[in-house]
Amino acid sequence: MALFITKRLLMALATVLVVAVLAFLLVHAMPGSPGAVSLGAGASQEAIDEVNQRMGWNDPLPTQFITWLGSAVQGDLGVSLIDGRSVSADLASRLPVTASLAAGATLLSAILGIALGVTAAVRGGFLDQVIGGFVGLLVALPAFWVGVLFVYLFAVQSSIFPATGYVPFEVSPQDWALSLALPVITLAVGGAAFIARQTRASMLEALQQEHIRTLRATATPTWKILYVHALRYASLPIVAGIALQFIGLFGGSVIAEQLFAMPGLGQAVQTSVSTHDAPAVQGVVVIATVVVVAVNLVLELATKFLDPKLRAS
Amino acid sequence: MSTAVTERRDTPPSAAGTPVLEVKDLVVRYGRGRKAAAAPAAVDHVSFSIAPGETVGLVGESGSGKSTIGKAILGLQKVSGGSITYQGRDITAANAAQRRALGGELRAVFQDPNSSLNPRNTIGASLGEPLRLRGVSATEARAKAEDMLERVGLPREAVDRYPSQFSGGQRQRISVARALICDPQLVVCDEAVSALDLSTQAQVLNLLADLRDERGLSYLFIAHDIAVVQFLAERVVVLYRGQVMETGPAVAVTGSPKHPFTQALVAASPVPRPAEQAARREAREALGVRTGAAAVPGSGGCPFRLRCPLATDLCATERPALRRVGASDVACHYA
């Protein structure tokens, strides 16, 4: 088990490194030199060259990468080309927004998805078909469209929730929850549908296992077969599905943040990409990767822990 | 042809000239790296040979390494040590091209009739594949496939059908046809009848016996059922945990087994005559072979010693070498 965890940690580290290199290369392929971007339109070529020289943007790429990596490890991701603010500080203020959004959406997706999936598998018949159709529809609806619909229904028609904006938890927990409600639900629609499908398939597979017959042959009550034994068997793929979903939802926050005007990582990546703000793009890519990889690692370890075969070895 | 058959039955196999197949000190370990080196070998220094026209049976329980040996001979399993020689040619590490050069002399029939034919190909395509690989024209391959189907008791029209349209026994006949279509010298039958019902099992066993007598084939017949092996094989090799326990003429090994494991194996195979079976059961219980304690990993000594009624301290330290007892070679200090 210790060996397994070490291996996974190394894998995670490798993932982050690979992404860092990748992001670095991508950023350098962006049009316009950093100096040009930072000085804005109308700057003279000499001024641009001077800035590029001074900031080390003319150094060979490997040197630049090592320098960047060295300070990144110490928590310094450089400064924005646009407003000169520290990228680390900016992202640190944005991370909680996206994290609450993705975590909330994953949690809601898991609860709704498991409930729907288990019900469909266990009840069968007409209800299964109804849930199947409903879930199929949810999968096909684009999140941004659903988001607009929610804004229309809950913010325009009846102002239950604020249409846009984010209130930090420290300011008011209640407003924080309210401000998150619509974006979280928006993201959870597709996520729940995905997890519902995974859950239904896993439950049905569990119920096809022969040990279910043994349980019936020893007069195990139906509820126990379903919710203790079958669900336990199905839990492995379901948790794996939730882990995958978190990754998807973390990325999905780009849309939710744009739609609901939330100052999160998604918004940062969108603006920095539009403005060719190289250090900011690179920083946000790396931070997003670290978060996703870390959460994924935890969920993966949870999956492995659920499997007696792996736990025992 | 018939003279060849009698000759085969009468002469001891070792005297019949160069063997078709010679397996020497074969060792197979699963996995790779340090872990594999530490684990007990799946096949542990196994040697035997098959004379032209001879059928050798490989018997053992699950985990005895019998199928692994078959796979190693067929090139489906990497060999860790020893050598496999086919008609004087070393094929221990032959690649696909070298196997193709064997010209289809070494063939196989596998256990599961459901998976031994590609469900997406017609019977004709499956049978023709080995021929086509050797440059036989499509028309000729088809004609040969039809002949072969007829020979195994199926209609010629079956070439255009799919495997799903046949029963298990019929599919196994088709597998036999596929194995024999390039006129092989040696056919490895890996549990070829184990998945079949009694009546179809008998059909396929008879077919294998007939084809052997017709064509002077050699078989390596791998099975867990000693009675089935006894029907087809002239010589039997008994395996336990990757090692040869006993080897000799089929009649001797099954009729008067010398090794305690062979004795247990023969005694445990039930016969469908109640009175006789009751007697056999008592005899088996009197043998004193203990319940399946796990084999000894790694170390020397006899792998059977934990279950063996005869075992002493010697059996824990020294691996018994094969020695002649009666008509058989037995790997036991006390047989």
Place this chain on the structure above:
Amino acid sequence: MIPTVSPASADADQAGSTTTADASVPGAGKAAPTRLSRHRLLGSPGAVAGLLWLVAVVAASLTAPLWLPFKTEDQDFTAVLSGPTPAHWLGTDELGRDILSRIFAAAAGTLGTSMLTVIVGVGIGTILAMAAAGGGERVEGVISRVTEIMMSLPGTVIILAVIGAVGTNIPMVMAILGILMSAGIYRVILGQAKSLQSQLYVDAAKVDGVGPLGISLRHVLPGLANTIVVQAALIFAVGMLIQAGLAFIGFGPPIPQPSWGGMIQGASQHVYDAPWMMVPTGAVLALTVLSANAIGNALGKAPNAAAPHLPSAASRRQRAKAVAAIAAAAPGGKEKDDAGIHSGAKGTLSVRNLSVGVDSAGAGNGVRLVTGVSFDVEQGTVLGLVGESGCGKTMTALSLLGLLPSGVSATGGQILWNGKNLAAATDKDMEAIRGRDIALISQEPMRALDPMFTVGYQLTATIRRLRGMGKADARVEALALLEKVGIVDAARILKTYPHQISGGMAQRVAIALALSGQPKLLVADEPTTALDVTVQAEILSLLRALVKDTGMSVVMVTHDLGVVADICDQVAVMYAGQVVENGKTQAILDNPRHPYTLALLAADPHANDGDAMPERLATISGQVPQPKDWPAGCRFAARCQFAGSACLEPVPLLPSGAGDGLVRCVKADQLAVEGMDWLATDLPSARALEVTPKGGTRELNTPLSGIVEKDLA
């Protein structure tokens, strides 16, 4: 935003588990796969509708210049933000542009670039999967590591970074998206590719000398075709959603050019004053995605998924109705009439005229699997149900516990146990009987135990439930039970998981589990078939000892006549859903009266002594007929060498004259008198042609109709 590729439930088409002994449920046949895919696609109304919609959208967008009422940039200032009107069927946007025109003008680009994602993603995923499956452990390890890394990336963020670098070059972005998604596709395909690689026909091709590339192309790729199409459809849908999403946040095609995501973005700006604008584009996008998904799901549906061992609530309700019908049909409480003297005796099981069939509501159309089966099991005795695959012996055994697979149920007759007809008992009533009165052990002990719980938990939970014991008592009893079934280190075994013990040990645990409710009758379904012979002998000895000690009776399902000889007091030989011979084991095995029994014994190599092993075994020509092909007369007649015209009439089960034995053969007496032997019927054709030309010709001209045509359903 990059929705993860759903690991579509693995296509059960090829994946193993094909050797179930009595898989006599019809429709289990596999047809040529291409036909099957088409069948599946056209069989789903959703998929057909989806296909039509996709074709319509593609056709409409390709011909758009010919019929569109407006150019995409035409601005109608008289109708800004209008709803549907005769001039603008789907309304207009904030600049008065016709929405219908813009939707279909944008369609071709959207669909085309989404296809790019599909081609790149599915292409790379498939190639990687085939390489990993065929390249051995090391190659698979490397590829799997790399794809694992790819899958744990925040794909959306990376795509946006790519856009930063290459600009909004949609085809390029969609191709890179395909690369990112190929990891998920690889994972889905890998499992199937590996299962195809492990097929014996691949081994056979390797023996032929086919190289790795040839194997992949000839034997693996065709088998993956269906999965690939399924993945392509699902990825297509995902690609469209992502592309629209990118356009929505401003990374779509350059401004005046219409795109679905961009149009929704525009509409979202006017959700306050013109909510209608959201509808047309959203609907078209959703319908297109829905269509692709519907096609993918219809193709991806496993053709004959195994039936659940615990049916859904809906099918349990249906079965309850069927049971009520049998109960109503049977003379309630008056079972004694035809059950005779036996039904009263406690601990005696009497099966009378039992029939089992596929539910007529399902695909099987009420096919009979077992008909008119009757037998008795006295207390403390062992009855063997023996026969080949497809004879209905397992179905008969499972019906005793009311545990027939979903879609199969007892359709008539009685199972009398302590004066109760179990064939007409509700599931609730059966729950009181299962475990406590009648217990079950099955063929594969490993699969019969729950892999997620320790042996100790499974045993103690069962003991507590069935015996009402406390936790501590149950543990003591569990230890005692394990020792009773011959496990020496019981305390250690209690702590293990099923995968940590051997097959023989697992069967002992399964027997202990079955004994935990102190049952009076044990139903043992091929309990030793999956075990080595030496282990089989030990398990049989154990069962014999248990019968002696506890006085329970056993119904032993087996195909092995040696096992019958070893342990059974009585035996019922089954053939094609009927009992053909029934009586004392010794009488039947030593003096079989039915030709089928005679033939089975003659074909069994175990029946022959080592020295007297014949040169050829006797065989029975042909095979057991499929339930739908059962004739009205003797079901064995077509394969019987003694058959005559009298065999075309239905044959009753009559006293055989030997003790209380029964036999279903019109010629039984004649055969007994003449002492005829079952002869080998498949003389080698080469020899047969010379010796007995008649037999030989018959063999050669076996009509094609003899081939089993399995159901395509």
